[in-house]
Amino acid sequence: MTLARVFEELVGPEAPVEFAAYDGSRAGVPGAGIRFDVRSPYAVSYLVHSPGSLGLARAYVSGYLDVGGDMYTALSTMQQVFSDVTPGDKLKVLGEVMRDPLLRAAVSRRLDPPPQEAPFSRVPAWLRHSKRRDAKAISHHYDVSNTFYEWVLGPSMAYTCACYPEEHSTLEEAQFFKHDLVAKKLGLRSGMRLLDVGCGWGGMVMHAAKEYGVKALGVTLSKQQAEWAQKAIADRGLSELAEVRHLDYRDVTETGFDAVSSIGLTEHIGKANLGSYFSFLYGKLKPGGRMLNHTITRPDNLAPAMKPGGFINRYVFPDGELEGPGYIQSQMNDAGFEIRHQENLREHYARTLDGWCRNLDEHWDEAVAEVGEGTARVWKVYMAGCRLGFERNWIQLHQTLGVKLDAQGKSHMPLRPDWAS
Template sequence: MAPRGASRLVDELGTLLLGAPLPLSVRCWDGSETVVEGAPTLVVRHRRALRRLVHAPGELGLARAYVSGDLDIEGDLYTVLSLPDQLPARPDLHVDRRALARLGGRLLGAGVLGPPPAPPPEEARVRGTRHSVQRDRQAVSHHYDVGNEFYRLLLGPSLVYSCAYFPEPTATLEQAQEAKLDLVCRKLGLEPGMRLLDVGCGWGSFALHAAARYGVSVTAVTISAAQVALARERVADAGLAGRVDVRLQDYREVDDGPFDAIASVGMAEHVGLAQLPAYAARLHALLAPGGRLLNHAIARGPAAGPDRPDPGSFLTRYVFPDGELQPLATHVRVLEEAGFEVCDVEALRRHYALTCRAWVRNLEQRWDEAVRLSSPGRARVWRLYLAGSALAFEGRRTGVNQVLAVKPGGDSRLPLRRPDWSRTANRDRADDGDSTSS
């Protein structure tokens, strides 16, 4: 039987959006429904969801409808988000306004037309010069200052918000995050007495690991006030206050180099293409001759070219205001032009897909608590963002890489042959006699 009422209208809008019939069941506010056997269900709770799509015909309208709760999904979210990938030509989720106008009479009859609904309060609003220190603080605050307990629920006890390193696919998230922290320490060649700069330190997990396991002195900087508060608390609880200095400070404001090693893990994505040369030059200036830099960053595929952020994208409006992804080649070029010698590159794309799926599981398993700690809209933002990110890594649209570089002029102590970075040194497991390798 052909669908009736609002569900029929939703089917037609879905066809315009995907360029193919909507392969989902649909249930609408007026009680009408379309059933596709075995498929997830798109629940349109309010006609306002379609009004959002009319005024922002594409990804932004859909995101606003989902984040606000006007639109919901019953069934597997990954299946719904992967639908565009199943089509012959992956669409950009954009509705042609002329095609939309042809449904004008139907939209009017369904009560869909009207003034644009206010965006959900979780939508970012940043002001000022792009990638200035002041605007970067606003952008970082939007993403990170949403409640430390929410992030503890999402990330787990490790409180590490970057790609984990899975010794094996069955490893737990905590095991994989510890393996990643140790991987970075070993690539940097950390030894007792060294000075380490942790750029974009988050909640201090890497700084704590490096200080406790490798005996280094760490300067850890972030521009998130919430992160600083919890990182300092964790440092004090670990008895490492004399060895780890956590600062509310932009990396551009650090002036007490040189450091023997620098780690930048999951921070370069916030810098922006125009600022990357200055970013690389600043880290080069802060590093001692012979010192190592580990730059860990998400990347776009080389064929895609530099990212030009779409102001109407879900990620820009709700997740990473002003965030920009560059191809791996751009990161390597910028580091070399700043005077670094690039010594090692490791791709961790598949590891990040596993990481994102683990975070989604954490969120879904404690959904009611996540909502209480943030807001219904914020929890929805993170569920959509992380599930979509997992699919992007699995689909090779996005990658993540660790680039190890050395500042010439001193003894970097790099071995003649490339080490097996994946092998955890026995001394790091001396407490339980175990060692991890892949």
């Protein structure tokens, strides 16, 4: 049986894609907007030994499988056409594959994962989130190339969900609005002190300093991020107010901050450490100080917080864990924060990812030259898949605002929110 016939057995002859294989066989709709090319029998080996999204990702990242056309559309289409495929169908097709001598030989050889896969991402939970291991996990994802990130993220260098004030706002406008929304929720004013944990390339730190006259300290475990941010701070004449350190947040010694922002760090903390994490941030605040937590969440707490064997954990965010918004809020509450506001920006993250995907496509050749084709492919499929996840409500993004009450139980909050929502 040819690979094209195998494809037709799984999804039917009228699937709205074009399929081509190294054996010369073809299936699907000729000239369709989406095309899958199986360039080697080793692609089938990855699919058999690592079924599902991990096998597909390994085959694509290694170059044994190519996808022509828009990646988001390809993933969306294949999610739809494979939705009715049963385990029995897969076993039947596997049996057909094993009758082909070339495929049987390829499948019998278990391939090593592509080098972009983090070798340390599959360990017991009790070994995760030491300072050394967290630094290694963060470096795997963020110390790729500042130039690469500049192409993908755009001038804002903000690698977190933007907030689109209007239907036709640009990515840059939405990132500015996001930083300003955080600043307003925190009630920032000139002369205040802000601690921004997991600060990335310093976007929030520089926004607080430039737009509000706030003395802002940011910390990140990525050395490349810290170096880029410190140069950007100096270039913009903000050195008297803004600072970014290459530092674990747990090693911040200063206290008495007026506000704390955590934008995209909680996903890296781990469920077992959330209580101590929020307690640490609570201890950094003055009475009446506010903390804004901005994090990716999941719609419920019914499934495991992480998939150790999944594509995201192995290739993108080693040791990453997502919790439901209610659990995040309860951990903040138990650490002492009074919760004052929460909102879901799920649709905004889908739009943000769409912008990043378009940026990568526009700089594809430069990106491949900068970081290698395998890493560029990881990013292409990861961002497109995440966009689909936010659109389908498989994942969400929540901002939760808490306040540290003073000794008399006063919040020093306005009677009604005074920020744009």
